[in-house]
Amino acid sequence: MNRKLAAPVVNAVVLRAAATLDGPRLETLLWRRAKGPEADCWSLPGGFVRDGESLDGAMRRHLLEKVGVSAVGHVEQLDTTSQADTHPELWLLDITHLALIAAGTEPELPPDTSWHPVDGLPSIAFGHADAVARAHDRLRGKLSYSNVAFALTPHRFTVRELAGVYEAVLGYPVDATNLRRVLERDQLIEPTGERRSTGGRPAEEFEFVTRELVVSRPLAAFRAPRGARGRASAPSA
Amino acid sequence: MNRKLAAPVVNAVVLRAAATLDGPRLETLLWRRAKGPEADCWSLPGGFVRDGESLDGAMRRHLLEKVGVSAVGHVEQLDTTSQADTHPELWLLDITHLALIAAGTEPELPPDTSWHPVDGLPSIAFGHADAVARAHDRLRGKLSYSNVAFALTPHRFTVRELAGVYEAVLGYPVDATNLRRVLERDQLIEPTGERRSTGGRPAEEFEFVTRELVVSRPLAAFRAPRGARGRASAPSA
DNA sequence: ACAAAAGTGTTGTTACTACACCCATGG
DNA sequence: CCATGGGTGTAGTAACAACACTTTTGT
Numbered sequence: 001m002n003r004k005l006a007a008p009v010v011n012a013v014v015l016r017a018a019a020t021l022d023g024p025r026l027e028t029l030l031w032r033r034a035k036g037p038e039a040d041c042w043s044l045p046g047g048f049v050r051d052g053e054s055l056d057g058a059m060r061r062h063l064l065e066k067v068g069v070s071a072v073g074h075v076e077q078l079d080t081t082s083q084a085d086t087h088p089e090l091w092l093l094d095i096t097h098l099a100l101i102a103a104g105t106e107p108e109l110p111p112d113t114s115w116h117p118v119d120g121l122p123s124i125a126f127g128h129a130d131a132v133a134r135a136h137d138r139l140r141g142k143l144s145y146s147n148v149a150f151a152l153t154p155h156r157f158t159v160r161e162l163a164g165v166y167e168a169v170l171g172y173p174v175d176a177t178n179l180r181r182v183l184e185r186d187q188l189i190e191p192t193g194e195r196r197s198t199g200g201r202p203a204e205e206f207e208f209v210t211r212e213l214v215v216s217r218p219l220a221a222f223r224a225p226r227g228a229r230g231r232a233s234a235p236s237a
Numbered sequence: 238m239n240r241k242l243a244a245p246v247v248n249a250v251v252l253r254a255a256a257t258l259d260g261p262r263l264e265t266l267l268w269r270r271a272k273g274p275e276a277d278c279w280s281l282p283g284g285f286v287r288d289g290e291s292l293d294g295a296m297r298r299h300l301l302e303k304v305g306v307s308a309v310g311h312v313e314q315l316d317t318t319s320q321a322d323t324h325p326e327l328w329l330l331d332i333t334h335l336a337l338i339a340a341g342t343e344p345e346l347p348p349d350t351s352w353h354p355v356d357g358l359p360s361i362a363f364g365h366a367d368a369v370a371r372a373h374d375r376l377r378g379k380l381s382y383s384n385v386a387f388a389l390t391p392h393r394f395t396v397r398e399l400a401g402v403y404e405a406v407l408g409y410p411v412d413a414t415n416l417r418r419v420l421e422r423d424q425l426i427e428p429t430g431e432r433r434s435t436g437g438r439p440a441e442e443f444e445f446v447t448r449e450l451v452v453s454r455p456l457a458a459f460r461a462p463r464g465a466r467g468r469a470s471a472p473s474a
Numbered sequence: 475a476c477a478a479a480a481g482t483g484t485t486g487t488t489a490c491t492a493c494a495c496c497c498a499t500g501g
Numbered sequence: 502c503c504a505t506g507g508g509t510g511t512a513g514t515a516a517c518a519a520c521a522c523t524t525t526t527g528t
Contacts (some may be wrong), residue, residue, distance in 0.1 A: 004288040005242030008319070008330055051241040051328065055319050080317045080332050082245070082292050091288065093245055093330060095317050144459060160507080172461045177508075178491065179459065200506025201498040222381060222416065224409040225518080397480080414481075415518065437479025438525040462491085 006082070006091040010059040011046025013078065013128075013135035014067070016101040017152050017168035018115070024168035027115040028132055029066065029101075030122070042121075044096070044128045045113060059097050067107040073151025074100040074213065078135055098135045100151035103165060119171075139169055145217045147188040150208035158196055158203035162189070180206075186216040243319070243328040247296040248283025250315065250365075250372035251304070253338040254389050254405035255352070261405035264352040265369055266303065266338075267359070279358075281333070281365045282350060296334050304344040310388030311337040311450065315372060335372045337388035340402060356408075376406055382454045384425040387445035395433055395440035399426070417443075423453040 014029035030042040045066050049058040056075060063072050076098050083092040101107075109115075116122060118136055121129060142148040143166060152165045162183075163176040183189045190209055195202040218224075251266035267279040282303050286295040293312060300309050313335050320329040338344075346352075353359060355373055358366060379385040380403060389402045399420075400413040420426045424446055431442040455461075 005328075006245050006330070008243050049319070053319075055317065077316060079314060080292065082286070082290075091242075093243070158507085166459060170459065170461070174459055175491075175493090177493090180508085182459075182490080197499075198506065199500075200504080201508080203507055222403060222407060222411055222419075223517085224407070395480085412518070412520090414520090417481085419517080434526075435479065436527070437477080438481075438527095440480055460490085
């Protein structure tokens with residue numbers, strides 16, 4: 001079988017919810033190549049897949065070099081693109097991921113990487129800009145029907161902190177009261193029994209019941225008639 | 238750069254809504270290899286990506302060989318998997334797609350392919366069985382917040398026919414009355430002005446306003462407060 | 475005229491939003 | 502005991518589900 005072959009590359013839109021002076025915001029990790037054809041261009045962190053390595057494994061290996069092991073809470077594939085043209089000799093196959101980092105972890109970043117707010121990326125992040133947008137959309141959707149937020153929070157948090165995470169992703173204020181009601185009713189979060197001082201009345205401390213992706217609610221339109229509730233309907237990704 | 242390289246392969250979960258005696262059902266197109274290591278195994282249709290070919294282009298090329306040009310209404314990526322182990326010498330990279338075929342088109346199938354109901358696949362469809370399940374989930378979700386159904390219907394249809402498509406995917410009865418109200422309000426479908434005889438009162442003929450994917454509704458939970466309705470929030474895939 | 479199937483109107487329900495009010499702690 | 506924030510209760514609302522009722526055709 002004599003055919004041209006491709007080098008698989010994994011990269012990720014790494015997202016975290018950061019608290020800033022004017023409210024929470026979503027940030028992504030970008031990497032600036034020191035040398036090479038795309039020097040001085042911000043791009044998504046990632047790198048080659050080794051022979052025999054799984055895609056997920058390769059992705060996590062590259063992320064560990066950037067942000068450290070405990071930080072990566074959730075990884076999923078977004079999209080694969082073929083880049084036959086960028087390098088004349090090399091057929092690159094980019095498998096782009098979405099990776100979520102818990103708020104509060106402040107990893108030692110290598111000097112060539114840094115966080116950037118998702119609204120207001122450096123102008124240079126070329127073809128990768130729309131990957132960030134797609135990742136953001138995907139995350140926004142998943143917040144509404146799953147427990148993905150577990151990957152953006154520390155293990156224990158107050159409802160207000162959690163609402164901050166939602167606000168960072170959604171871009172608008174979220175009522176902590178209602179958020180708690182919904183997530184608790186869907187059994188995604190539960191109180192730990194501990195409390196935490198916050199300057200006023202101490203807040204209850206919550207945690208996610210499971211720290212793996214759980215799809216909690218069927219999508220709204222055209223739900224099954226009573227008595228025919230089969231498997232939960234939800235997008236797989 | 239001396240490293241082992243991979244051969245990119247595209248394949249697709251091809252879905253269509255078929256009308257049967259006991260109601261509409263969802264079917265997928267499977268291919269049985271005549272010879273080779275997986276002979277007598279059903280698997281997803283697909284094949285190698287040529288040098289310089291786009292992934293989407295390669296996918297459509299392979300689909301055309303199976304079902305013909307006009308039939309393929311929508312194609313999107315599902316997942317990429319690395320299969321370093323199946324062939325000892327060959328590193329395969331499977332880019333799996335979801336492809337939708339309009340109901341009513343009855344393409345000339347090559348002798349080695351045939352349609353199979355999604356519930357009740359031939360037991361042999363090995364690693365590909367869960368790809369079908371994921372595709373089904375994805376489609377089910379998209380039905381609820383977009384106009385994907387355009388890719389499963391003929392260009393013109395009655396509301397009842399459309400409801401049948403929804404039933405095939407969702408697996409439970411859908412009230413045609415309410416379906417029409419919702420889709421018309423969201424401006425996904427509109428009447429053509431034509432009517433069609435069906436044995437009783439003639440039905441209005443409808444068509445989709447656009448035959449490209451349109452995300453019509455934000456996901457339900459935690460929607461933006463009044464006055465802060467930014468871009469529609471929706472999963473990108 | 476009657477059966478069959480489409481379209482209209484209406485009522486009930488669900489589930490979320492918005493917000494007022496009450497509670498617990500620190501200074 | 503007051504300021505600060507957390508927690509509880511509740512009324513309002515949007516959107517859908519269910520279904521009865523009306524309309525339009527074929528036979």
